[in-house]
Amino acid sequence: MTTPSDQLASSTGAPSAAALRIQRLAEEPLVSAGPERGFFKGTLKSVRDLSAYRELLGLLVRRELKAKYKDSTLGFLWTLIRPLTILVVYYVAIGKFLGAERSIPDFAIYIFTGLIAWQLFLEIVSGGTGSVVGNAGLIKKVYLPREVFPLSVVGGAVFTLATQFLVLAVALVVTGSVPTGSRLLFVPLALAVLLVYGTALALVLSAVNVYLRDVQYLVEIGLTVFFWLSPIVYSWELVQTAVTNETVQQVYLANPVTAAVLAMQRGLWVGGTDASFPPDLVPRLFIMLGIGLVLLWLAQRAFARLEANFAQEI
Structure with missing residues (x-):
């Protein structure tokens, strides 16, 4: 539908208002849809973008927490x-039936303590x-730094960690084992x-999962392996006894989750004060x-390289 000004411009041979707007848009410089070139410049731009959208990130964290337990009593x-x-199952099956509690005090x-650390890593990854795939509708409609989606999961996982720490604190007080x-x-x-490490993996895997959906199933298998490669339901002393080769022990300790779980136990497990730690x-x-x-820096740059085609691939 043409406006009176467009009809007048058409009768006089002058360009219409719509034509002028199109011309001005055509004269605008092209802006690259990909990431900022350069590791340092690109990183700074990503940090500025995330800072500008920090309120949205907070909203996504709250939405993540609400959606997880929506319609739940x-x-x-x-x-x-x-x-x-999980604690009760492992305590009864491994502690009581297999007798692990006889060699592991408290x-x-x-x-x-180990489960809290593991649940944080598990939930983030x-x-x-x-x-990213779960927020396909939002990605197709508006522009925003796509990193906010995996980072919102990290925020939700930290909240869950805080609630679990409260339970652990009560248990430590009740048992008289306050560190x-x-x-x-x-x-x-x-x-x-x-x-x-969890955030780095979340960034890379969330981007790759857009292009290769089998990744989410491989992650489930990998996390199961990681769980049993960490001293959560068995002790580091048992690993030393079963694996006497020093090289194999060092490979085992090279797993960041293993080292973090051992550190959590060293810090909070008062009953294991005299236990062996690396x-x-x-x-x-x-x-x-x-x-x-x-x-983490490299993971963010890889995410930035892959995010340009998210809307087309989802």
């Missing part, structure tokens, strides 16, 4: 029921892998390692954290 109590159920605290002193410094260091656990964790930060 118990709501956020499920964040506690699941790990507690076996329930030992298992729950498994939830982050499907985060004190410098040993508590192991806890933030372990959590930092889990967050960095003597180089602290420097090992700092080295892993440094390597993990580099991997």
